[in-house]
Every structure is written in structure tokens, then in C-alpha cells.
Amino acid sequence: MMNQLQELEKQLLDDENDDEGDAVSVITNSKSEWSETIQNLISSDSPINPVAPSPTSPTSSSSSSMSVASPAAACSKQTIMEAASAISEGKTDAANEILTRLAQIGNANGNSEQRLMACMLSALKSRVNPVENPPPVAELFSKEHTTATQLLYDLSPCFKLGFLAANLAILDAISEQPNCNKFHVIDFDIGQGGQYINLLHALSERGSGKPTVVMKITTIADNGGDDRLKMVGDKLSQIAQRFGICMKFNVVTSLKLSDLSRESLGCEPDEPLAINFAFKLYRMPDESVCVENPRDELLRRVKGLAPRVVTLVEQEMNTNTAPLAPRVGEASAYYGALFESIESMVWRENSERATLEEGLCRKIANSVSCEGRDRVERCEVFGKWRARMSMAGFELKPLSQSVAESMRDRLNSGSRVNPRFTVREENGAVCFGWMSRTLTVASAWQ
Secondary structure, three states, X not given: OHHHHHHHHHHHHOHHHOOOOOHHHOOOOOHHHHHHHHHHHHHOOOOOOOOOOOOOOHHHHOOOOOOOOOHHHHHHHHHHHHHHHHHHOOOHHHHHHHHHHHHOOOOOOOOHHHHHHHHHHHHHXXXXXXXXXXXXXXXXXXXXXXXXXXXXXHHOHHHHHHHHHHHHHHHHHHHOXXXXXXXXXXEOOOOOOHHHHHHHHHHHHHOOOOOOOEEEEEEEEOOOOOHHHHHHHHHHHHHHHHHOOEEEEEEEEOOOHHHOOOOOOOOOOOOOEEEEEXXXXXXXXXXXXXXXXXXXXHHHHHHOOOOOEEEEEEEOOOOOOOOHHHHHHXXXXXHHHHHHHHHHHOOOOOHHHHHHHHHHHHHHHHHXXXXXXXXXXXXXXXXXXXXXXXXXXXXXXXXXXXXXXXXXXXXXXXXXXXXXXXXXXXXXXXXXXXXXXXXXXXXXXX
């Protein structure tokens, strides 16, 4: 199954013919083949004939290189790839020897390149000897990791602007019904609610002289709900009241996918519905993990809710079904760019930055060291999300050039503007990146 998935991934990403293209430009005319192959893999009772895995790295089309690397940086990345190859081939002694050399390069307190090397070293050690160096699994569900993730959203423009682009897509979809002064947003992972503080502010700016807007937010609590969600709801309600917006906050607890419906979510027949998937789906298992495929099932059931818009924001990284060595290369390039971009925005002595980067190290280690259900985060590039959304019955609702321009204005309005951050509209989505490396992509669907 994994070999067929990797071969199909190669075809979707068109590795051999797109060496310099960004992943957002991936052609998705193969979506019917993707759908047919996935269904065959899931439903077939007969043995699957293995397909030889492609020798081409699937990372070649997932993004352009982040920058022209220095000789030292290139040497470090080459050492990482040598270690990954040795581990893939089962050459434990050779891998340990390479990791010993890598330990002389990595420095958790050094520059962004050295800190990345320290994280990759820890991740590869977990891969070689998971007993002595257990990889993080449960840690990705801890309060410490939730805090680190929230700091990433708050401090990195590429993530913060992704949330804002999703808000604009929601507002644009709602404004298509000018006589309707209410709408309902379903969020499957509301976090600390920061996205909706910005949405309430944008609503207040648009609502001058118009009837009071009624905004309903429903969030799903997998663990039965907790005090955190109550605090989020209270905070948003206070802000909404200050802005003159009537807001209703609901928490739906322990909802099974099979029970997902407009009724179970408290949707009224005449209210426009928006579904927000901002950095949510990459943590859901797909067909490469289990035949139930919760990721695609959720998309199909959401389509059945008849939403006016579905917003999708994801990291632009191809580490889901990629074999170990290409996955290590992709993680190294992606997080290298992310470390470098954070260093340009946040002082090294900042305690929040240390917490954020500890979270990034856990993400790297889980992506590199773990397989199956233990690999919590399974990122994909936009071309593959586009195929998944199409399979579920959605059509791309292109984000206008004005959305990209608005995000670019936001980026340039900060006190520490760095021209190496990029915002661009491409193929109906808005891409946020560091230099030539796309880090996040925001899109809208209907």
C-alpha cells in the first residue's frame, strides 16, 4: 500500500518535470486516478501488487530551496542526509558514526542553522535507538506543546497571516448574502481563539451603520470540553460586546464523525455556515495510517453540511507518505527556513522564542522518528490538499488578489518589517513564505 501511495504521490507532484516550481502549482488533473487508487487500496480484498518506489525525491517539487546555502550549511545538510540514508539502509554503525560527527555541528544555543542541526540530531538519534531516546508522541498533546504552538501562530507572520486570510474568505462569503445579518462558524480546533478576535474586529469595521451582526461560533471538544474552552468563549463574548456584535459561543463535546450533522452542531436552516480548518487536518490520520481514513471522512461529512465556505490553512510540507530519507530532507529544508525566519523576528534571548523552538523540535522529531499512528503530524503540500478537497466534492473558491494585497499590507505594517517574508496569490490560494520557500498556504472552498 505504501509503495502505491508513494508512486501516486510522485505522479501528483510531477517531480521529474517541476524541479523549480512551487508546490502550489502542482497539477491536479490526476485527482480521479488518486481517488480510484485510494478506493482500490481501501476496498480490495486481494493482495496488492507492489509498485517499485520512485527513485525521485518527492521533496523536489514541494518547494523551492529557501536560500543559497553557505558551504557550512550545505555540509551540515549533506551530513543529515547521509545519516538518514544509512538509517534507511539499516546501517546502524555507520549512522551512529555520522551522528557523532553531526553532534559537533549542532548547538541548541547557536545560530538558526546550528539549532536546526541540534533538533535533527535528536530526531535521528530517536530513529536509531528509540529505547534510549524515545521520540515525542504524547508530548504533542501536552499543554507545553499547545503553548509552543500558540506562540508559533502569534510570532510567525506566515502562520498569523494564514488565519487572517481565512477570516477574509469567511467575510467575503458571508457578504454574498447582503440581507443576512447572521452567520455560523464551525471550528474543529479553536485553540486560544485568537483568530476570532481578529474576525470580530474586522466585523466591527465592516458593520458601521448596518444592523447588529449575530455571529455564532461552535467548536468541537474531543476530550469532552474543559475550562480552557469556557475561558475562550468568555473572552470572545466580552470582545464581541465591546464591538457591538451579538455573539453566541457553543461547545459540542465528544461528537463522533458518524454523528456530524447540521442538527448535532446546532445549525439553523437559514444561517450561512462557514467551516474553518486552520492547521487542523494535518493532525488527522489518512489512508496511509488506517483504512477508516478519518481525514477524508471528515471532509465528506463537512461537504454534507452544505457550508457556504470552507477555509483551509496548512503548512506547505510534504512529509506524510514520503520515505524516511526524502522526509528528512524535506523537514530539514522547511524547518531550516522557519528557524531562520523566526530568528529575524524574535531576539535570541526571548524566553518565548525558546519555548516556541522547543515545540518545533518536538514536531521535527515526531515527523522523522515515528511511523504509523505514532506520527501525529502528517503535512501535505497544497497540490495534494487540492486533490483531497476535490475528491470530497469541493470546488476551489479563489481568493482574490485583494486578499493577498491586504495580507501584504499587514506584513509591511509591523515595527520589524523584513523584506524576506513573502506573500503572493497563486492558483487561487495565498502563499506565505520566507524568501523562496513557501511555509503556509491559505485557500477557500465551496
